[in-house]
Amino acid sequence: MNTFFFYWDMLFGALKPYWAELVGSFLMATMGNMATIRGTQKESFRLFSSAFYTLFIKDLTAVAFTLIAALKLNIVISDQAIALTHLGFTCLIAALFIAGAFKNMKLYFSSVALTIILSILFAGVSIGLSLSEKWYSVGNYLTSLYLTLGLLVAGISFYINPTTRRNTAIRSVGNGFIVLTICYGYQLFDLVGNIQQLILLAYLISIVLTLASQAQLLNIEVTQLSYRLEAEKKSKRDVWEISPFPIMISRLRDDTVLYMNPVAQQMFLLDRLEFPEYRLADYFVNKEQKESLLTLLRQTPVVKSFEALVHHPKKNNDFWIDLTTRTTDLDEEIVLFTTFKDITEQKRTAQLLKEQASTDPLTGLYNRRQFEILAYQAIQSSRRYNHPYTVGMLDIDFFKKINDTYGHDAGDAVLKNLAKTLKDTLRKADVVARYGGEEFVMFLSNTSPADARTAAEHVREAIADMETTVNGKVIPITVSIGLSDDQTTNLAGLVRQADEALYASKANGRNQTTLYQDLHRRTYPKMPEDASKRK
Numbered sequence: 001m002n003t004f005f006f007y008w009d010m011l012f013g014a015l016k017p018y019w020a021e022l023v024g025s026f027l028m029a030t031m032g033n034m035a036t037i038r039g040t041q042k043e044s045f046r047l048f049s050s051a052f053y054t055l056f057i058k059d060l061t062a063v064a065f066t067l068i069a070a071l072k073l074n075i076v077i078s079d080q081a082i083a084l085t086h087l088g089f090t091c092l093i094a095a096l097f098i099a100g101a102f103k104n105m106k107l108y109f110s111s112v113a114l115t116i117i118l119s120i121l122f123a124g125v126s127i128g129l130s131l132s133e134k135w136y137s138v139g140n141y142l143t144s145l146y147l148t149l150g151l152l153v154a155g156i157s158f159y160i161n162p163t164t165r166r167n168t169a170i171r172s173v174g175n176g177f178i179v180l181t182i183c184y185g186y187q188l189f190d191l192v193g194n195i196q197q198l199i200l201l202a203y204l205i206s207i208v209l210t211l212a213s214q215a216q217l218l219n220i221e222v223t224q225l226s227y228r229l230e231a232e233k234k235s236k237r238d239v240w241e242i243s244p245f246p247i248m249i250s251r252l253r254d255d256t257v258l259y260m261n262p263v264a265q266q267m268f269l270l271d272r273l274e275f276p277e278y279r280l281a282d283y284f285v286n287k288e289q290k291e292s293l294l295t296l297l298r299q300t301p302v303v304k305s306f307e308a309l310v311h312h313p314k315k316n317n318d319f320w321i322d323l324t325t326r327t328t329d330l331d332e333e334i335v336l337f338t339t340f341k342d343i344t345e346q347k348r349t350a351q352l353l354k355e356q357a358s359t360d361p362l363t364g365l366y367n368r369r370q371f372e373i374l375a376y377q378a379i380q381s382s383r384r385y386n387h388p389y390t391v392g393m394l395d396i397d398f399f400k401k402i403n404d405t406y407g408h409d410a411g412d413a414v415l416k417n418l419a420k421t422l423k424d425t426l427r428k429a430d431v432v433a434r435y436g437g438e439e440f441v442m443f444l445s446n447t448s449p450a451d452a453r454t455a456a457e458h459v460r461e462a463i464a465d466m467e468t469t470v471n472g473k474v475i476p477i478t479v480s481i482g483l484s485d486d487q488t489t490n491l492a493g494l495v496r497q498a499d500e501a502l503y504a505s506k507a508n509g510r511n512q513t514t515l516y517q518d519l520h521r522r523t524y525p526k527m528p529e530d531a532s533k534r535k
Helices: 002-015 019-037 042-071 079-104 111-130 136-160 168-189 195-242 262-267 287-299 344-358 368-384 399-406 408-425 449-464 491-507 516-520
Strands: 247-251 257-260 302-310 319-330 333-342 389-396 431-436 439-445 468-470 473-475 479-483 513-515
Touching (some): 042 079, 079 111, 079 136, 257 262, 287 302, 368 389, 368 431, 368 439, 389 399, 389 408, 399 408, 408 431, 408 439, 408 449, 408 473, 449 479, 449 513, 491 516
Antiparallel strands (some): 302 319, 319 333, 389 439, 431 439
16 A cells, blocks of 8 residues: 555656646647537647647656656666757647647648748757756746747737637637747746646636637537528529429428429419419329329439329319429428429320321221231230130222222222221221221121121121212212131231132122131132232
């Protein structure tokens, strides 16, 4: 126990001259690091913090030298080495303070290099004076003077910098440095007996001022950040307002439309006060499209080129849009930011081109190519569900005579009227097409050949009863029909069967229906290679 107290007294005695600086410099370094997190003087605060840490290490080194001497360890350290170490640390500390002051005053021209050169020169002068018995005390005091000078320059820098002059928070840190400067100056002239307590008090004052400055600095930055956010928000709104593209913003959680720029309002025939009355879903003609859009947004934050049919919720102005939307944050809300363009004309043009590519321009029925596509799909479906099907061919009797007698315009009128009768008589599920000239083809789904004969007779009779009037004259017509018999998937084979049965109807007197299987019961003339010979 006596040994413990012995070492404790020894450690306390070594720390006594330095405890104020050890505690104060460490705390000031910590406060300096806090200040480097935010603020515009980051580099200067970083240098000031490094200076206080160096001061902390200098005092620890001095304590170590004292303990080595007290413990009488087998380590020989000369007084000159101790003095040089003390001088080196002091010059480095002063250099860091002065460099930080230069940074704070925006004097970036070689400030660190300049202070190092000044420190070397000052150290050389101090060593030279220390070697002289006459000037020995002056040399020792110069080191403390240099440190005091560094603190003073650092404190003054906060008042010289125009930015910090207007900033009470940063200026209070400079006040702390001035307090420390005064204390070190008192230490220089030994005007106060208990200098440790005075220096500790100075550190405490500096820490309080630093904390107050940090709080005020944070408050100023928060205020500036709020102003900046408001400015950015206003800037965004201004850009949205003048954007040539329609923009809509809706809240994700309840589908409320928060914003529409003028272009979007004009497109939906809305005014600025009207659009908040409706939800985003109200603008979709088909609600399933809105659900599909939300499903895509659950998979990816951005959806591009989504086509939707939309309208004013209370008006009949349907139009197509191509939209791009994404989820984002706006005013602490998750919103959908949507831009779009009107593609109604493109959709109409595409639909027109599709119809032109798949339909006969005169009759409006499918053309031969589209018939082959749809009939093939119908065959696959029928085979899957084991449903029967039949292909029929229809040809107008003596059509060339109609053109020669009444003219081609009359022939066109007959073709149009016949096409209408076919669509009215057959089912919507049946596929009817103009196969070429006055020849038409039918695919009768879920229809056996026997039932197809009944359906074909209805068609034939309806056409026979049809009246086509041109220039006041009624043009009567009849048709011959042929039906396939096989349930093969070979569409070309089915068409060939129907065509052979059609030729048999022609050869047997026209205006009748023939089933392909009937060809085996009766003998007909061989079908000519040139189909035009049978007209």
